[in-house]
Amino acid sequence: MKAFAFRHASLLAFIVLLGLWELACRALAVPEFILPAPSAIALAAGSLGLARWAEHVWATIEVALLGYALAIALSIPLAVAITRSALLSRIVMPWLVVIQSTPIVAVAPIIVVTLGAGVLPRVAITTLLAFFPLVVSTCLGLSSVPAEFIELSRSLRANTARQYWQVRMPFAIPHVFSAMKVSVTLAVVGAVVAEFVAAEKGLGYLILFTTSSFKVPVAFAALALLVLSSLTLYSLVQWVHQRFFGWSSPKKA
Amino acid sequence: MPCVIDLNAVTQTFVSSDGSPVTALHNVNLHLQRNEFISLIGPSGCGKSTVLRLIAGLLRPSAGEVRIFDLPVTEPRDEIGMVFQKPTLLPWLSVVDNITFPMRHKYGRVDARDQARAQALLQMIGLQDFGHKRPHELSGGMQQRVAIARSLLHDPDILLMDEPFSALDALTRDEMSFELLRICSERPKTVVFVTHSIQEALLLSDRIVVMSARPGRVSQIIDVPLARPRTLQTLTDPVFTRMANEIREQVFTRHAH
Numbered sequence: 001m002k003a004f005a006f007r008h009a010s011l012l013a014f015i016v017l018l019g020l021w022e023l024a025c026r027a028l029a030v031p032e033f034i035l036p037a038p039s040a041i042a043l044a045a046g047s048l049g050l051a052r053w054a055e056h057v058w059a060t061i062e063v064a065l066l067g068y069a070l071a072i073a074l075s076i077p078l079a080v081a082i083t084r085s086a087l088l089s090r091i092v093m094p095w096l097v098v099i100q101s102t103p104i105v106a107v108a109p110i111i112v113v114t115l116g117a118g119v120l121p122r123v124a125i126t127t128l129l130a131f132f133p134l135v136v137s138t139c140l141g142l143s144s145v146p147a148e149f150i151e152l153s154r155s156l157r158a159n160t161a162r163q164y165w166q167v168r169m170p171f172a173i174p175h176v177f178s179a180m181k182v183s184v185t186l187a188v189v190g191a192v193v194a195e196f197v198a199a200e201k202g203l204g205y206l207i208l209f210t211t212s213s214f215k216v217p218v219a220f221a222a223l224a225l226l227v228l229s230s231l232t233l234y235s236l237v238q239w240v241h242q243r244f245f246g247w248s249s250p251k252k253a
Numbered sequence: 254m255p256c257v258i259d260l261n262a263v264t265q266t267f268v269s270s271d272g273s274p275v276t277a278l279h280n281v282n283l284h285l286q287r288n289e290f291i292s293l294i295g296p297s298g299c300g301k302s303t304v305l306r307l308i309a310g311l312l313r314p315s316a317g318e319v320r321i322f323d324l325p326v327t328e329p330r331d332e333i334g335m336v337f338q339k340p341t342l343l344p345w346l347s348v349v350d351n352i353t354f355p356m357r358h359k360y361g362r363v364d365a366r367d368q369a370r371a372q373a374l375l376q377m378i379g380l381q382d383f384g385h386k387r388p389h390e391l392s393g394g395m396q397q398r399v400a401i402a403r404s405l406l407h408d409p410d411i412l413l414m415d416e417p418f419s420a421l422d423a424l425t426r427d428e429m430s431f432e433l434l435r436i437c438s439e440r441p442k443t444v445v446f447v448t449h450s451i452q453e454a455l456l457l458s459d460r461i462v463v464m465s466a467r468p469g470r471v472s473q474i475i476d477v478p479l480a481r482p483r484t485l486q487t488l489t490d491p492v493f494t495r496m497a498n499e500i501r502e503q504v505f506t507r508h509a510h
Contacts, residue, residue: 148341157329158358166358170345247345
């Protein structure tokens, strides 16, 4: 019993917190539009219906995944190019820093005006946000290969392409995956920010819409789903790392 | 007498981090015969690893030339197998895939002949049951044996070894020395062996090149008249002990300069 409690301590603590929250709301008669009790949130969630929820969840996740995939497709070749060419690195890196330093919330409306409504501007915003950590980490990974492996590769007279593919990239995997985990959560943020600016569905849109009409319980429910989605995607990336590249994870003693 | 490896008046200068030139090697002349086992020995900074990298084609000499089979060395050659100080095994590949890695890396494919040869090499180093294990499951000595097997995959004429046993504990080092003797007696090669250990150099070599530092140069080349095959008994041979003392004295007095 004690061992069970220890293993699931975090989850049990959360359940206890939920219980306290519920009691506090009822005891202090907190208005629903300020802080809804967990029971109110669950009720509001149920009232929307599964189909509508699925529609909103998918709208956000779809944009997040598209932006994420595009970010990966762009960042890895760019990182390889930057690592290979010192000149390109000098040209590109400052611009990457500029992009990263620009608050995405400020750029989002401009992108919507330029690219119009629809999925494209939202994917662009998401990609912009998820892109930077991937480039930086991949560059770091590619250039932190231990020198003796580069020497081994040179002594075998392999061409640069094979050196990158067979030696540098595998060594970069731990860096790439740690960035991929960060980026997937950023992709969700990007999708939500994009929805705040211009969308008719999605969890971000729902939060904006329902808070403006004081349907706060629904907003909380949407938030909970958002967090759950982000966690699920994060765990998925983690799983892929373990399953296909388990050799690069730190070994348990 | 056809020489396999020639270093003719080789000088190597590097530019150090503050811009000043550093002479790693000065006017080095070496000529190696076929199937000779020579050791390069000397204190840190005498340029022995630089000599190895020049022969390997990983460096170009600032002056003088390096020739293998009477052709100038411009890039790493296929006739060479190299073993580094660390095993340098790819952690994501199995032991047998690590042994066949040179083929995959050079040509992009591994054919059946290479696979068969890898199995034979595994057998030779006594690790036939470890083919599918990952490097991290092997001890340091076993990993280095795999690295040696890898260097032998394409049956090179020349083997270059840069302090291959220095990362191992003393007992494993002795074991590996005799292992190397056995491997070299089965398939003779021209071997250039860099080491800090006088005992290792005497046990393994036909000739010992003693180098000194600042600038790196050859101070003496010593013939090792000990009979082959060399065994544990060789270590207690009075000639062995006498030579070890002489070389040790030489290295220390030169180093003191």
